[in-house]
Amino acid sequence: MIDWLFSPLIDFGFMRRALVAGLALSLVAPPLGVFLTLRGMSLVGDAMAHAVLPGVAVGFLLAGFSLPAMSFGGLIAGLLVAGLAGSVSRLTGHREDSAIASFYLISLAAGVMLISMRGSSVDLTHVLFGSILAVDSTALWLIVSVSSLTLIVLAAIFRILVVECLDPLFLRGQGIRGGAVHGLFLGLMVLNLTAGFQTLGTLMAVGLMMLPATAARFWSKRLEGLMGLAIAIGMISSVGGLLLSYHAGLPSGPCIILLAGVIYLFSALFGRYHSVFARWRRRVQPMLPPDAHG
Amino acid sequence: MDEPNTLLTLESLSLAQGNRMVLEGIEGHFEAGTITALVGANGAGKSTLVQGIMGELRPISGRVDCRVPNARRAWLPQQLALDLTFPMSVEELVMSGCWPTHGSFKRYGQAEYRRGQAVMQRLGLQAFEHRPLGELSGGQRQRALLGRTLMQEAQLLLLDEPFANVDAATVEVLIEVLQDMAAKGAAIIIVLHDHDQMTRLADRILHLERGHGTWSTPARSGDSPPPAETLA
Numbered sequence: 001m002i003d004w005l006f007s008p009l010i011d012f013g014f015m016r017r018a019l020v021a022g023l024a025l026s027l028v029a030p031p032l033g034v035f036l037t038l039r040g041m042s043l044v045g046d047a048m049a050h051a052v053l054p055g056v057a058v059g060f061l062l063a064g065f066s067l068p069a070m071s072f073g074g075l076i077a078g079l080l081v082a083g084l085a086g087s088v089s090r091l092t093g094h095r096e097d098s099a100i101a102s103f104y105l106i107s108l109a110a111g112v113m114l115i116s117m118r119g120s121s122v123d124l125t126h127v128l129f130g131s132i133l134a135v136d137s138t139a140l141w142l143i144v145s146v147s148s149l150t151l152i153v154l155a156a157i158f159r160i161l162v163v164e165c166l167d168p169l170f171l172r173g174q175g176i177r178g179g180a181v182h183g184l185f186l187g188l189m190v191l192n193l194t195a196g197f198q199t200l201g202t203l204m205a206v207g208l209m210m211l212p213a214t215a216a217r218f219w220s221k222r223l224e225g226l227m228g229l230a231i232a233i234g235m236i237s238s239v240g241g242l243l244l245s246y247h248a249g250l251p252s253g254p255c256i257i258l259l260a261g262v263i264y265l266f267s268a269l270f271g272r273y274h275s276v277f278a279r280w281r282r283r284v285q286p287m288l289p290p291d292a293h294g
Numbered sequence: 295m296d297e298p299n300t301l302l303t304l305e306s307l308s309l310a311q312g313n314r315m316v317l318e319g320i321e322g323h324f325e326a327g328t329i330t331a332l333v334g335a336n337g338a339g340k341s342t343l344v345q346g347i348m349g350e351l352r353p354i355s356g357r358v359d360c361r362v363p364n365a366r367r368a369w370l371p372q373q374l375a376l377d378l379t380f381p382m383s384v385e386e387l388v389m390s391g392c393w394p395t396h397g398s399f400k401r402y403g404q405a406e407y408r409r410g411q412a413v414m415q416r417l418g419l420q421a422f423e424h425r426p427l428g429e430l431s432g433g434q435r436q437r438a439l440l441g442r443t444l445m446q447e448a449q450l451l452l453l454d455e456p457f458a459n460v461d462a463a464t465v466e467v468l469i470e471v472l473q474d475m476a477a478k479g480a481a482i483i484i485v486l487h488d489h490d491q492m493t494r495l496a497d498r499i500l501h502l503e504r505g506h507g508t509w510s511t512p513a514r515s516g517d518s519p520p521p522a523e524t525l526a
Contacts, residue, residue, distance in 0.1 A: 038380060038381070040377075156398060156399065157398060158398070159390075159393075159397075159398045159399075160398050162380075162382065162386075162390075163390050163393065165377065165380050166376060166377060166378075166380045166382060166387070166390075166427075167371065167376050169348075169369055169371055170368075170369070170390070170393075170442075171393075172348075172350070173348055173364065173367055173368065173369050174364055174365065174393055174394060175364045220381075221381050221426050221428070222381055222383075222426070223381045223382065225381075226381060
């Protein structure tokens with residue numbers, strides 16, 4: 001039974017590649033998501049996932065279904081939207097999230113238009129929802145490189161990110177420009193979204209970033225705990241989702257993200273902190289008579 | 295006028311927020327070992343002056359001459375300005391005061407952890423060292439924030455209403471620690487509202503009103519106050 005369940009991950013090359021890709025992404029995307037939630041930027045990830053689309057489309061138009069070209073295009077588009085939104089918010093004094101919301105919509109519309117001009121709807125589905133069959137060894141190298149790079153950069157700016165989340169003025173007083181760190185962080189996020197779109201699709205890639213992070217918040221109050229749990233949830237979702245996708249003949253991206261979504265729902269209901277159950281328990285306790293505690 | 299232990303000098307400093315002139319012709323010397331109270335009504339330009347001193351705002355005219363390097367300058371914002379739900383423990387916050395010497399990469403050594411312990415002990419935080427900031431009271435948070443500046447060995451310390459939302463016991467601890475820092479040679483500038491705290495703590499007062507600054511000395515019962523000087 002266990003053998004039947006897990007053997008596809010070993011027997012088939014495309015499943016092996018998808019597994020490695022999923023685990024590599026799960027190692028770095030959830031920690032980024034933890035920082036996004038802590039910085040109050042949960043929806044920015046979603047907006048950026050849409051923003052990469054025109055770049056992916058241009059890559060597709062120029063080089064066909066070539067993953068490096070599409071990823072590179074996506075990266076450029078994502079960084080462009082992040083940069084433009086940042087500049088507009090600095091120049092006009094508007095909040096950055098409204099600028100990002102505006103630019104991602106422009107970008108998304110441009111992307112859909114570009115794909116519909118040249119490709120078929122099948123291509124659009126591939127780009128939007130991903131396909132594990134698309135992970136060839138080139139794509140795998142790309143994903144693993146992105147994960148490694150993200151891990152190194154994240155380790156390098158970790159302390160800055162933590163201190164800056166709490167008190168941006170402290171670092172500015174020390175001569176560290178918060179804007180540069182923020183930009184680097186957005187860059188990492190875009191990089192991971194473009195790496196994730198091959199297995200998960202542009203719209204789903206952000207799910208592996210956010211859902212493990214938001215689920216982890218119901219179980220831990222410590223940063224290390226949040227990161228570790230988010231990574232674990234990401235990996236469980238990736239492995240489980242791939243197997244579900246294989247055995248039930250369903251698309252991989254939605255399987256992985258839905259599994260993460262189930263874990264999120266379970267955590268929201270029964271998690272240790274702030275979950276529905278935890279709140280219910282806390283509200284009931286004072287109602288007990290004093291001698292009920294023994 | 296320029297004494298050797300002057301850490302910060304303001305020379306006919308004028309500052310603006312956007313198009314609005316907020317402060318004009320502020321003069322002042324801040325010596326090592328003195329505590330200056332910065333007072334004035336809401337909107338009188340206290341935060342603007344602090345921003346100017348920290349280099350956040352460029353002067354319209356005049357200048358800020360600060361002899362304290364960035365690493366030893368500390369700015370303690372009001373608690374409300376901080377996101378204290380961030381999952382960080384008291385110890386981690388205090389240890390982040392090692393930034394000037396350790397930056398983003400360097401591992402904290404035994405010596406730093408011992409110093410951190412001593413700082414937390416000094417502030418009465420040893421029982422809370424692993425407690426997340428989100429679970430602390432206002433007073434405990436303020437102690438932890440001051441702990442960071444102690445760790446940083448700040449020589450120029452600016453505080454924005456450090457005694458707001460803080461219990462009486464904490465106020466005593468904070469005053470003691472601040473006086474101790476001043477005695478060890480730091481220049482401290484505190485935005486204050488409370489008159490009693492001002493007379494207890496401050497050596498000098500910079501009063502901001504309608505864009506101009508007036509220097510005075512708090513009247514203290516008991517000892518004979520030095521003569522007040524008016525510079526602007």
